Amino acid sequence: GAGVSQSPSNKVTEKGKDVELRCDPISGHTALYWYRQSLGQGLEFLIYFQGNSAPDKSGLPSDRFSAERTGGSVSTLTIQRTQQEDSAVYLCASRTSGSNEQYFGPGTRLTVT
Amino acid sequence: AQSVSQHNHHVILSEAASLELGCNYSYGGTVNLFWYVQYPGQHLQLLLKYFSGDPLVKGIKGFEAEFIKSKFSFNLRKPSVQWSDTAEYFCAVKSNTGKLIFGQGTTLQVKP
Numbered sequence: 001g002a003g004v005s006q007s008p009s010n011k012v013t014e015k016g017k018d019v020e021l022r023c024d025p026i027s028g029h030t031a032l033y034w035y036r037q038s039l040g041q042g043l044e045f046l047i048y049f050q051g052n053s054a055p056d057k058s059g060l061p062s063d064r065f066s067a068e069r070t071g072g073s074v075s076t077l078t079i080q081r082t083q084q085e086d087s088a089v090y091l092c093a094s095r096t097s098g099s100n101e102q103y104f105g106p107g108t109r110l111t112v113t
Numbered sequence: 114a115q116s117v118s119q120h121n122h123h124v125i126l127s128e129a130a131s132l133e134l135g136c137n138y139s140y141g142g143t144v145n146l147f148w149y150v151q152y153p154g155q156h157l158q159l160l161l162k163y164f165s166g167d168p169l170v171k172g173i174k175g176f177e178a179e180f181i182k183s184k185f186s187f188n189l190r191k192p193s194v195q196w197s198d199t200a201e202y203f204c205a206v207k208s209n210t211g212k213l214i215f216g217q218g219t220t221l222q223v224k225p
Contacts, residue, residue: 048210056212100164100207101162104158107156
């Protein structure tokens with residue numbers, strides 16, 4: 001079946017602009033995660049949605065970062081007033097309830113110039 | 114704090130050589146451990162996982178890993194690597210909130 005999809009695959013933006021990154025999880029997966037992969041920082045957790053529960057936002061690096069998940073499916077990660085240090089690959093993963101295995105999408109490569 | 118440490122950052126091997134990538138974790142609860150692989154230009158894929166039971170787990174493409182509780186380790190092994198194993202390998206532990214905590218990754222380069 002279809003895997004996790006993310007769009008856009010690449011995004012180049014100017015410093016100070018806002019960006020939105022989209023994640024479509026696997027159908028039926030109740031849990032959705034955002035991670036960031038950057039040079040020198042490895043893979044970092046950002047935020048986690050599980051069903052209708054309040055999201056775990058403990059990994060968001062600043063208040064410029066926010067995410068929402070509409071209808072328990074699609075999620076959007078928004079970065080306001082982007083900075084050069086936000087340049088990274090943003091990964092989305094989803095998981096079905098009762099399973100510990102997360103399935104990752106291809107990521108969005110964000111470059112802030 | 115929960116953490117994962119991968120000792121080897123960059124490994125270069127010739128084809129047919131044996132591979133062992135180290136992974137140590139710091140976590141006091143029930144451990145769920147993973148190895149993920151990222152081939153060049155591709156997304157993260159699960160290589161193998163340990164939840165409970167036999168501490169020696171076998172994954173795809175001939176990889177295996179051994180969970181040693183006393184050493185807080187989950188090292189990845191393969192008896193004979195191939196050029197196609199060139200990739201970045203990540204060890205991860207699942208936290209009690211469900212998120213994955215990753216190690217810094219190991220880049221494996223296999224020379225033909």
